[in-house]
Amino acid sequence: MAGRGARAARRELEELADLTGALLATSAVARGLFRGSPWDLDVSGGFASPLTAELVRGADVLVGWGCAFTMWTTRHGTLIGPDTVVVQVDLDEDALGAHRPVHLGVTGDVARTARAVTRLLGGHRDGAGGDGDADGARGDGDAAGYRSAALAARIAGEGRWRDVPYEDEGGNGRIDPRTLTIGLDDLLPAERVVAVDSGNFMGYPSMFLDVPDERGFCFTQAFQSVGLGLATAIGAALARPDRLAVAALGDGGALMGVSELETVVRLGIPMVIVVYDDDGYGAEVHHFGPDGHPLDTVTFPPADIAAIARGFGCDAVTVRDVADLAEVARLLDGAGDRPLLVHARVARSRGAWWLEEAFRGH
Known part of the structure; x- marks a missing residue:
């Protein structure tokens, strides 16, 4: 190991x-x-x-x-x-x-x-x-x-998570995060560097997005802090301009670091930013919710993150089901110097498998 x-x-x-x-x-x-x-x-x-x-x-x-x-x-x-x-x-x-x-x-x-x-x-x-x-x-x-x-x-x-059978939990305007990430893995170029923020979502890009080598993965978990993913991806993109930088964020972390979208646009970084949006801080929702704790401070009203990204100068698409990935493919094929934000409305019925495992020790 x-x-x-x-x-x-x-x-x-x-x-x-x-x-x-x-x-x-x-x-x-x-x-x-x-x-x-x-x-x-x-x-x-x-x-x-x-x-x-x-x-x-x-x-x-x-x-x-x-x-x-x-x-x-x-x-x-x-x-x-x-x-x-x-x-x-x-x-x-x-x-x-x-x-x-x-x-x-x-x-x-x-x-x-x-x-x-x-x-x-x-x-x-x-x-x-x-x-x-x-x-x-x-x-x-x-x-x-x-x-x-x-x-x-x-x-x-x-051996790969994408080879493990699962029951798709998408529907009602939300895509299963596993289905989303497998689809993105097939669309994105193999030469990539993936930077992952913290949150309930983070196991999906960490395990379903392949990386070419040990220099293709940036993990922000040393501080156990939400909101570092986009800045980390910017650093990775500048360090490895030969690879496509992929920032994987939750909606909470994306909104915390949203000002960095201006940095990405200003520097002309051809980045793909994937936002796993479950309308809240998913880790807190699934950790405290089952015990009856109030969740009003960790859940959000729906936000049009794609529109926010366009306001900063990004291309953007909202993904609610597999069919919406066709627009992602179209934008990737015509990629210029504008970053692409994928606003994924993901299923939120339960915590991620890794989160359930992690919280057993808390």
Whole structure:
């Protein structure tokens, strides 16, 4: 399991995983690191697909490389099996075991530590063989491990959230956020950088919008604060002008940062801004509502966010069902230097799956 501290060590970690038969997963902030590998499980934690959760929980050994093992990454510890041996590698000695007990903590750089373990297991690394293996060929450590042809087929067929069957909850002028995001994933260019704000909605773009690599995903959750998504997307767009920036926002966060639409227009950034609008702060609605708390301060009257965006100089379209995505496709095909805002009126009958999981620890 690779975290932010492993983002520069893909090659070393993949070689060690090949040698030991290990599967590959990441924390949310390192999403995309192993994209393209047939053994990539994508994100562990609250965003984990059912298959990823099953395989992480069933591991005999779990090694965190530059990964903090927070409650989010481990689903409050439930993703770690009772007999799993847990190892953590981190440059910061104080980080070892900070969020959960580990059986072994190793202070060290991720890439250098992975190379050292590969050598100890008799694997080849940069032309230097391991101990007792002068020609650099793999020794007894070369094993199938967790890998099999049947499992590779399961990962290919079940590993992505969009491959998990669901009952569409759209209707009455609102689109299911899963259906919306799968549709956008098909329409948007593959070379993208996705920046996600905080809120009930955030699991949908985080899990249903694919990213090309670990530099294609910007997560704003370090502060647990709503309203940072659009500014984050602007920074990502300026840092990677070769990729389309996609800002994924809730209606609350979008209205908090709405003045930044002027920045996007003024700088001529060809950005796509997706607003998941459920007429409220969805996390609070679904967290406090079931207990009978008043929700008048966290629910909003309907707002025409598309009209607001046009006032700033954006192209904009409101999406209430799948048919409305045709207009999104048309605007994308004719994209010039104007950003496009997609105002999605999304279904709001219940909290997102990841939110229900997260709030169990509150």
